[in-house]
Amino acid sequence: MTIDWSQSAEDVDWQELADLVRAAPLGDKTPEFLRTVFTNSLYREFAREDGRLVAAGRALSDGADCAYLGDIVVLPSHQGRGLGGQVIRRLLDRVRDHRKILLYAVPGKEPIYRKYGFRRMTTAMAIFEDQPAAFDRGYLTEV
Template identity: 40%
Template structure:
């Protein structure tokens, strides 16, 4: 079974309310609708996965199109997981971005094993700078020590 994957050229047809709900359902927290749209529109690459016309998967990436790309917010609706949609999405992401150099990913802790299947490795030098409140939340969620 496959999903229909669309790229950023279809961004004007996106149902931002549905995308926001998809992120929250996938464990990536509820976010303000306007910021969700702004984030996706400001990325170099976007993926939108549809099953029978319903948005069930998404991802986004920023890239310098030369040395590095950063992938974020990869999610498949929980009701559509286990059907190979995540694999289809990740295969397309890696195929699209790897020609532009290294791929970096920000993953929820419990999904790192999934990304390792696609060649992702842990960094020993990854770091983050954020407000004290954001750092506290990241620490509480298991992202940083």
């Protein structure tokens, strides 16, 4: 598996990324939405095999204090090969000097991120666009 890496959003096929996000599965995000969030993120990683987008991720950052990793996604046919870990490591390398690096994981997938140094926060809180759905999916609890 020869992977070509890019940090540029200029040559991204946003529909292809939307299809990847849906297949992973990380939800249904429109190409326009993904273009907005990836181009507004300070750091991005895109992995291609034979020109096909097989993995991606992004990091929001203020440049010093706080960074947030999001949308770490790998094509199902490429999952289990360490590609997601490469996306995470590449993004972490770019935000290492930040005082704190955050992410939130799909419920049940938290152990994946422990091996990269992430630990559960006891004080994190969130407001979601669709609070009932966030409760249903296990992202929020009353306690």
